[in-house]
Amino acid sequence: MAWRQMLFHTNSSSILVPFSTAGFARFSTKSNPYLVKVGIPEFLNGIGNGVESHVAKLESEIGDFQKLLVTRTLRLKKLGVPCKHRKLILKYTHKYRLGLWRPRAQPIKA
Numbered sequence: 001m002a003w004r005q006m007l008f009h010t011n012s013s014s015i016l017v018p019f020s021t022a023g024f025a026r027f028s029t030k031s032n033p034y035l036v037k038v039g040i041p042e043f044l045n046g047i048g049n050g051v052e053s054h055v056a057k058l059e060s061e062i063g064d065f066q067k068l069l070v071t072r073t074l075r076l077k078k079l080g081v082p083c084k085h086r087k088l089i090l091k092y093t094h095k096y097r098l099g100l101w102r103p104r105a106q107p108i109k110a
Helices: 002-008 040-047 050-062 066-068 074-080 083-098
Strands: none
Touching: 002 066, 040 050, 040 083, 050 083, 066 083, 074 083
C-alpha cells in the first residue's frame, strides 16, 4: 500500500530524490587499480577453471573479442569446446555485456 501511494500520488511533498554521492562506489567497495585491455586471452584467463586452454583455438577461429561476445553455443561446440567450458564462457560473456564483470588486471611481477 505504501508503494502504491508513493508511485501514484505525485504531489510536491512526495517526490523521491535518489541517493547520490560522488565519493562512494555504487556497487562494490573494491575498485580495480587500473583497467586491463580486454582481448580473448585476457578474458579467458580471467574466467579461469581451465577455460584458458582454448585461447589459441578461439583466437584463430573467432579472431576478435567483440565476435566472442556474440558467439553462440553451437559455434563453440563445433570448435570442440567442452560443455562445462562453453557454459562458463557464455555466462561470463553475458555478464561482461551487462557490465557486471570484468577480468581482473594482473599485477606485474618483478
